[in-house]
Amino acid sequence: MHYGYFNGTVAPTDQLAIGVTDLSLLRGYGLFDYFLTYNGRPFQWDWYWERFQNSASRMHLPLPLCKEETYAVVMNLIERNGGADVAVRFVMTGGYSADSISIEQPNLLILTEAIHPVPPVQYEQGIKVILDEYVREMAEVKSTDYKRVILMAEAIRAAGASDLLYQKGGEISELSRSNFFLVKGEKIVTPNRHILHGITRRTVIGIAQADFRVEERPVLLSELYDAEEAFTTSSTKKILPITQIGDLTIGDGKVGPKSKFLLERFDELIAGW
Amino acid sequence: MHYGYFNGTVAPTDQLAIGVTDLSLLRGYGLFDYFLTYNGRPFQWDWYWERFQNSASRMHLPLPLCKEETYAVVMNLIERNGGADVAVRFVMTGGYSADSISIEQPNLLILTEAIHPVPPVQYEQGIKVILDEYVREMAEVKSTDYKRVILMAEAIRAAGASDLLYQKGGEISELSRSNFFLVKGEKIVTPNRHILHGITRRTVIGIAQADFRVEERPVLLSELYDAEEAFTTSSTKKILPITQIGDLTIGDGKVGPKSKFLLERFDELIAGW
Numbered sequence: 001m002h003y004g005y006f007n008g009t010v011a012p013t014d015q016l017a018i019g020v021t022d023l024s025l026l027r028g029y030g031l032f033d034y035f036l037t038y039n040g041r042p043f044q045w046d047w048y049w050e051r052f053q054n055s056a057s058r059m060h061l062p063l064p065l066c067k068e069e070t071y072a073v074v075m076n077l078i079e080r081n082g083g084a085d086v087a088v089r090f091v092m093t094g095g096y097s098a099d100s101i102s103i104e105q106p107n108l109l110i111l112t113e114a115i116h117p118v119p120p121v122q123y124e125q126g127i128k129v130i131l132d133e134y135v136r137e138m139a140e141v142k143s144t145d146y147k148r149v150i151l152m153a154e155a156i157r158a159a160g161a162s163d164l165l166y167q168k169g170g171e172i173s174e175l176s177r178s179n180f181f182l183v184k185g186e187k188i189v190t191p192n193r194h195i196l197h198g199i200t201r202r203t204v205i206g207i208a209q210a211d212f213r214v215e216e217r218p219v220l221l222s223e224l225y226d227a228e229e230a231f232t233t234s235s236t237k238k239i240l241p242i243t244q245i246g247d248l249t250i251g252d253g254k255v256g257p258k259s260k261f262l263l264e265r266f267d268e269l270i271a272g273w
Numbered sequence: 274m275h276y277g278y279f280n281g282t283v284a285p286t287d288q289l290a291i292g293v294t295d296l297s298l299l300r301g302y303g304l305f306d307y308f309l310t311y312n313g314r315p316f317q318w319d320w321y322w323e324r325f326q327n328s329a330s331r332m333h334l335p336l337p338l339c340k341e342e343t344y345a346v347v348m349n350l351i352e353r354n355g356g357a358d359v360a361v362r363f364v365m366t367g368g369y370s371a372d373s374i375s376i377e378q379p380n381l382l383i384l385t386e387a388i389h390p391v392p393p394v395q396y397e398q399g400i401k402v403i404l405d406e407y408v409r410e411m412a413e414v415k416s417t418d419y420k421r422v423i424l425m426a427e428a429i430r431a432a433g434a435s436d437l438l439y440q441k442g443g444e445i446s447e448l449s450r451s452n453f454f455l456v457k458g459e460k461i462v463t464p465n466r467h468i469l470h471g472i473t474r475r476t477v478i479g480i481a482q483a484d485f486r487v488e489e490r491p492v493l494l495s496e497l498y499d500a501e502e503a504f505t506t507s508s509t510k511k512i513l514p515i516t517q518i519g520d521l522t523i524g525d526g527k528v529g530p531k532s533k534f535l536l537e538r539f540d541e542l543i544a545g546w
């Protein structure tokens with residue numbers, strides 16, 4: 001059983017509920033964040049907190065807890081779950097609103113959840129994604145606006161794909177819930193705008209810099225044609241190879257050695273976390 | 274006290290709550306609709322139902338109730354409120370999701386709320402709006418994505434304005450929660466794309482056709498300069514004059530006779546509803 005925190009109360013998640021005048025329900029006004037624990041400790045906690053704080057500020061929502069108070073809540077929830085590693089989700093909304101539009105007092109929810117690891121076969125064979133002409137509004141803010149990938153679920157399934165790769169006017173930004181990287185020789189290239197700045201992306205850039213030249217810059221669709229490897233990064237996916245993008249096969253269509261090498265470095269980092 | 278309906282249960286609104294794994298909370302995946310009753314009867318019920326059904330279909334959510342069942346719920350809620358006229362809000366979400374992304378079973382909420390009428394002074398003097406370079410994603414679907422106007426609340430207040438008028442590349446679409454009209458001689462002009470097709474808009478077009486030539490077409494910012502009058506329409510605002518748009522005064526800056534005339538016709542219609 002997983003536990004959650006809601007405005008000062010801790011309870012099993014299935015007993016938590018939010019009133020129906022909340023602005024996330026009525027107006028889609030909410031933000032979130034999501035991270036894993038390794039060896040019982042939140043991974044990259046400082047960076048996640050910094051991003052959550054930044055999203056809240058960009059959405060004009062004052063945080064009801066400071067960093068230390070929030071950390072204490074998170075550790076309390078982890079202990080109640082028996083100490084096994086979990087996913088932690090923060091959700092902050094515009095709160096209950098008497099006139100259905102004005103912010104009064106944000107609601108803060110902190111949930112622990114089961115980790116849903118990627119099936120091993122996807123690491124062995126890589127995944128297929130399909131291109132989608134789309135860019136997230138306020139992409140750099142982790143708002144709860146993830147309608148697009150739910151709307152496109154059937155198109156993804158029909159294509160035998162796992163996810164969307166967003167592009168707009170020929171410029172690639174990100175996948176629906178993860179970042180995008182290309183490998184070209186000793187270069188690792190990743191888009192730097194119209195994206196959510198992933199903490200796993202940041203971690204991978206740090207790891208890669210020891211062995212590669214990392215370029216954070218606009219990436220065009222035309223660059224897919226001579227890419228050797230491609231992969232996506234997120235807290236859950238870690239470093240997941242992409243071997244097909246629509247009808248285009250990346251490199252020789254197999255998981256490449258550089259993606260594997262980076263995943264090994266990443267796994268070493270989390271093993272020692 | 275107002276009552277609401279949630280997945281088959283009727284209760285006072287402040288006792289209704291939704292579980293925290295709902296996709297509207299986690300992913301902004303929801304749609305809604307909103308209408309008033311006059312003389313105890315839902316205004317333009319057939320048209321609102323048609324729109325709600327269309328929004329649900331566009332968001333791939335099967336409706337749990339048919340038209341007649343929904344009407345019976347609405348009438349039951351109105352009666353519990355003592356029969357006074359109310360606002361009715363439908364909210365349908367992607368429902369509870371085990372993996373935080375996949376739709377299983379939608380949640381349907383029907384709320385009655387107090388009507389918040391526009392202050393009379395706004396009908397007498399008209400309102401000011403400010404321009405905002407923005408277009409709603411899936412504007413024609415009444416999704417719950419109304420982040421923009423909440424984000425801009427402080428900018429609206431600082432300008433002494435009441436609302437935003439969205440434009441993109443010089444083409445006007447709509448206000449944040451209502452439609453836009455211009456009056457030029459015997460012509461009434463209203464945008465026809467990148468908009469939510471308002472039921473009040475549709476009603477006003479029907480009323481206006483007896484005395485004006487109504488043009489539904491793209492409307493450019495440059496057309497504001499020789500407009501005699503401007504107004505906005507919504508269920509709550511009815512026909513509300515706009516006398517200032519940013520620094521630009523519309524016509525002579527006073528509420529014009531044609532807006533007043535149309536509002537009188539509209540008030541006659543609802544008085545006899």
